[in-house]
Amino acid sequence: MSIIHTFIVPHPPLIIPEIGKGEESKISETIKAYDEIAEKIGDLKPDTIVITTPHSIMYADYIHVSPGKGAKGDFREFGQPNVSFETEYDVQLADKLSVLAANEGIPAGTLGEKKKSLDHGTMIPLYFVNKYYKDYKVVRCSISGLSFEEHYQFGKCISKAAEELDRKAVLIASGDLSHRLKEDGPYGFAKEGPIFDRQVTSAMSHGDFLAFLTFDMDFCHNAGECGLRSIIIMAGALDGKAVKSQLLSYEGPFGVGYAVAAFDVIGDDNERHFDRIYKQKEEQRLNHLKENEDEYVRLARRSLESYILHNKRIDKPKDLPKEMVNQKAGVFVSLKMKGQLRGCIGTIAATTDSIADEIIQNAISAGLEDPRFSPVSSDELAELEYSVDILGASEPIKSIRELDTQKYGVIVSNGYKRGLLLPNLEGINTPEEQVNIALKKAGIKPTESYQMERFEVVRHK
Helix, strand or coil, X not given: XXXXXXXXXXXXXXXXXXXXXXXHHHHHHHHHHHHHHXXXXXXHCCXXXXXXXXXXXXXXXXXXXXXXXXXXXEEHHHCEEEEEEEEEECHHHHHHHHHHHXXXXXXXXXXXXXXXXXXXXXXXXXXXXXXXXXCCEEEEECCECCCHHHHHHHHHHHHHHHHHCCCCEEEEEECCCCCCECXXXXXXXXXXXXXXXXXHHHHHHHCCHHHHHCCCHHHHHHHCCCCHHHHHHHHHHCCCEEEEEXXXXXXXXXXXXXXXXXXXXXXXXXXXXXXXXXHHHHHHHHHHHHHHCCHHHHHHHHHHHHHHHHCCCCCCCCCCCHHXXXXXXXXXXXXXXXXXXXXXXXXXCCCCCXXXXXXXXXXXXXXXXXXXXXXXXXXXXXXXXXXXXEECCCEEEXXXXXXXXXXXXXXXXXXXXXXXXXXXXXXXXXXXXXXXXXXXXXXXXXXXXXXXXXXXXXXXX
């Protein structure tokens, strides 16, 4: 057997009556839907429940699978230490999953456990399941900073592991939606919050798992979402399967979106290999970008590709626009891959004889010398997206009120310490955020004195 049914659930601690103390009545539809799916699990009587949770051990580059024979947990973090859980792990399935993930080149497994106790993203689903069924084992999986596509591939490994071990298994994707639905919510209001929730719940109700993979990461960040990667793992576990989709409830009275959905496997469907579809669409999109990129971006791409593939710094092309050859400026080259930053290096002022030379130099540095990332490999080149920012002259400013995050970048300085942040970056919505990030990059404490400059850029993408 394999994954026979999957569910999406939220994990608000106040849904537990001892914690909510009556507030849980405001999400009565969520509770009703939760009981419905928990009763369904009781009827299915699975051998194993796989739970994906955003609140287990989370790494930037590794999906963690909880090791050992089992774990305990309680809600002392929420003032109720007497509400506790103990669960037995399916050790064989966890080990098989780790092996299959390694075979597929997915960084995942049971290494690096820092905290053994169960998290609330796991305990809240189990609270409801235990009302109706207790004869099961658990595999607990985290999410990570890896790409959406890699989480989908990991979900495929879950399904394969269950099939190879002949497990009758269900998967619960634990995760809230946007945390930015209301001004008085945990992270305030963002316009992206309600939009995200509408789009993701529409995808749930229609079983449109491709939509999960195609969300823009910056948009998701602005929306303050919690559970999308958890949901994407679930989608991968249903790769190639026909499903009956049900959105059982959606509520958001506390400024956080809570959705409950169920997906019953009803057969095979060769049209629902969404990783293949996504890859094809991404290839088409990247080819379109390359065909339409301007001279600035094309030069950055050629520079990095030549250096990585041939260990050769290209000569400055002779057919470049005059301004690239005759003018000097600071230049930043940024690389993205699968929606995430892959490298960014730049110069505040010109360090070479021309903008073209500055692009060549900084494109190579962005790919190979950004200390936040490993060097770009030849296998990654085809997936990179480039942007080139040409910096205008900077001017001193006296007040943060003279900044506009869409129009101006900012430079902060204190002696030899300098930090720069470009304008018009996703997720940077206020001058205060812009300055604070620049200060952090410079290693300047907000309590120290510092000077500010602003500048404009011309961005090429």
